[in-house]
Amino acid sequence: MANDKITISDAITGETIERQMTNQEQSARDAFLAEIAAEEAVAKASADKAAKDKAALLAKLGLTADEFKTLIG
Amino acid sequence: MAKQTFTTGQVLTAAQMTALQLNDYNQTVNAKVASYTLVASDAGTRITMSNASATTITVNTSLFAAGDTLFITNIGAGASTITPGTATVSTASSLILAQYDSGTLYFTSTGVAIWQKYQGAAAGGTSGLTKIVTADFSASAAVQISNCFTSTYVNYIIVLNALGNSAGGALYMNWMTGTNTVVNSGIYYGGGWSVKNDATTATITSNGDTKFTLAPTVATNTRQNFTINCSNVGNGSQDGNMSSLGNGSGNGIATFAGIIASSASTTGVQFTGNGNLTGTYTVYGLAK
Numbered sequence: 001m002a003n004d005k006i007t008i009s010d011a012i013t014g015e016t017i018e019r020q021m022t023n024q025e026q027s028a029r030d031a032f033l034a035e036i037a038a039e040e041a042v043a044k045a046s047a048d049k050a051a052k053d054k055a056a057l058l059a060k061l062g063l064t065a066d067e068f069k070t071l072i073g
Numbered sequence: 074m075a076k077q078t079f080t081t082g083q084v085l086t087a088a089q090m091t092a093l094q095l096n097d098y099n100q101t102v103n104a105k106v107a108s109y110t111l112v113a114s115d116a117g118t119r120i121t122m123s124n125a126s127a128t129t130i131t132v133n134t135s136l137f138a139a140g141d142t143l144f145i146t147n148i149g150a151g152a153s154t155i156t157p158g159t160a161t162v163s164t165a166s167s168l169i170l171a172q173y174d175s176g177t178l179y180f181t182s183t184g185v186a187i188w189q190k191y192q193g194a195a196a197g198g199t200s201g202l203t204k205i206v207t208a209d210f211s212a213s214a215a216v217q218i219s220n221c222f223t224s225t226y227v228n229y230i231i232v233l234n235a236l237g238n239s240a241g242g243a244l245y246m247n248w249m250t251g252t253n254t255v256v257n258s259g260i261y262y263g264g265g266w267s268v269k270n271d272a273t274t275a276t277i278t279s280n281g282d283t284k285f286t287l288a289p290t291v292a293t294n295t296r297q298n299f300t301i302n303c304s305n306v307g308n309g310s311q312d313g314n315m316s317s318l319g320n321g322s323g324n325g326i327a328t329f330a331g332i333i334a335s336s337a338s339t340t341g342v343q344f345t346g347n348g349n350l351t352g353t354y355t356v357y358g359l360a361k
Contacts (some may be wrong), residue, residue, distance in 0.1 A: 010220055
């Protein structure tokens with residue numbers, strides 16, 4: 001599979017080039033994407049846990065989400 | 074050396090040849106400090122004007138031949154104005170030379186000259202916005218703008234237009250040092266928030282992160298725009314900081330401000346996403 005494309009402009013020369021990433025750049029890119037995926041997984045897990053905790057609390061109170069909103073104004 | 078007229082059979086001296094060569098490699102300069110009227114021997118030379126007050130350089134007819142060219146540079150703080158005397162001076166640019174401006178007078182006949190002005194670099198950077206670089210990019214995993222931050226300006230504005238992300242994910246920004254070395258260590262700090270049209274909100278944080286996150290989601294369409302202010306960049310040992318505002322969160326807005334904990338001189342910037350980016354960027358320098 002071909003490496004990703006990178007666009008580079010040099011403000012001194014005014015030249016803009018498009019080329020395939022070098023293997024080193026592609027490795028850095030892949031590591032970056034893995035990092036983003038990990039961050040998104042952590043964020044999703046956190047959001048899922050918060051939703052689960054909220055649902056559990058409402059269940060203990062015997063209220064629906066709409067009823068709770070009405071209750072707190 | 075002023076233009077010479079040689080005659081048939083004349084033997085040129087070494088001094089004449091040397092003087093002629095010098096005008097090619099080290100142009101003859103006629104330094105002036107007061108308003109001046111051009112004379113025939115100015116052809117092919119450079120006139121410099123140096124005066125703290127305004128001056129004029131007058132152009133008269135019947136002194137120059139078609140094809141004669143001379144150069145004029147204003148060194149002084151006072152503006153110097155190219156003034157048609159008895160000759161006609163045609164131009165599409167200003168006849169006024171601010172400090173460090175230069176221009177060329179090219180005679181198309183003995184009585185008509187064309188004036189072409191060149192903007193002085195220093196004078197051009199003294200106030201307002203100056204466009205440094207602009208380019209389109211398409212389906213690029215990374216977009217790098219090298220050498221756009223220098224000591225010429227104090228602040229910079231980057232405008233991203235018609236931005237799209239093939240994966241519809243976040244937009245990230247990294248500083249660069251040197252020619253194009255991306256700074257991707259965990260030294261990015263900052264925060265922001267976004268609001269979509271459906272009232273969904275999100276906070277954005279960079280706390281010892283490896284990049285700035287300008288918007289949590291850049292939609293796949295190409296109708297989004299960001300304006301990014303950059304300061305403490307391009308001027309040696311400073312902690313580069315930035316703030317951005319964009320309609321980058323779906324169809325809503327996103328704002329972010331951050332700083333990098335490094336005094337390495339920031340010379341450029343890189344934009345990335347989790348997909349490929351398409352759009353246009355323009356970098357402006359903002360003088361004091």
